[in-house]
Amino acid sequence: TQDTMNFAGQVAIITGAGGGLGRLYALELAARGAAVVVNDLGGSVDGSGSSATAAETVVEEIKATGGRAIANAADVTDEAAVNAMVAEAVEAFGRVDILINNAGILRDKSFAKMEMANWNKVVDVHLNGAALCTKAVWNVMKEQGYGRIIMTTSPSGIYGNFGQANYGAAKAGLWGMMNTLGLEGAKSNIHVNCIAPSAGTRMTETIMDAGTLKMLAPENITPAVVFLCSQAAPTRKVLVAAAGTYTLAEMVETQGIHLAEGDRTPEAIAANWGRISDRTDAEPVNSAMEGVAKLVKAMANA
Ligand code: NAI
Known part of the structure; x- marks a missing residue:
């Protein structure tokens, strides 16, 4: 029988993989045989600045343990750079089996105080960035007749969180994108899912206490994401992962009532x-x- 959690011969692109969760996904997929494109713009949590070293450092880590990887510093909001990244992946490794849309930033403010520039930037990186990366791999995957795409949503996106109207909207948008792309990709064996993590990373270290952060070790998210990257992955599902607990989040509709014409007031x-x-x-x-x-x-x- 085939080992579906072995990724030998497969190629993965992981955005925002220079640190935090993305780095762990990259290390694990590489350890399981995948060739990995480690993308990271290398900026700060609020999306300012950039540096190529974040991605390069992770590539060095992978190579040191005998894995295959290339670094890429594309800004996921830059269409030309994203297309070049995918072209580079295909040139280096011949195909693209997996895309993990993981790059992200935070610009939290209560809505009353939020400037639209901070709304736009957050939506641009999470939602438009994921759309650009997905668009760039979509036809490659269709031609292969195989693909696994992971969107990174968030409890903030599916349930809401004070001070995160921009981030929550972007994260819910990724869930919406998954719902349609999962339908459109089905006949080409392209499965699209969401991970909704909670983890102690630089993104959350200033908003959670030390005890909570310790419980929320980012290593707990990796098995869920590797599963979603695998041949055994479901499609159009939201896998919630935190502190070793894994649940499925689903939108449901009630049975409701039917009102007769004339009674619809x-x-x-x-x-x-x-x-x-x-x-x-x-x-x-x-x-x-x-x-x-x-x-x-x-x-x-x-
Ligand atoms: P992180 O800040 O360590 O990782 C995000 C990475 O994305 C950084 O390395 C950053 O340089 C990169 N990045 C940012 N903008 C980029 C751009 N325009 N182009 C390319 N790369 C860019 O934070 P963390 O926690 O690892 O976040 C990973 C993902 O998980 C994000 O999408 C985040 O919103 C999401 N998430 C994290 C949660 C948590 O509890 N840590 C909760 C829910 C979602």
């Missing part, structure tokens, strides 16, 4: 709010089209 919505929001038998909807089909069927039965 805001008063009726208010009067029935308890039933509309009742979670008994709530279930996920697999796609927008399936949601409509379900409604049509329910109407026909009514």
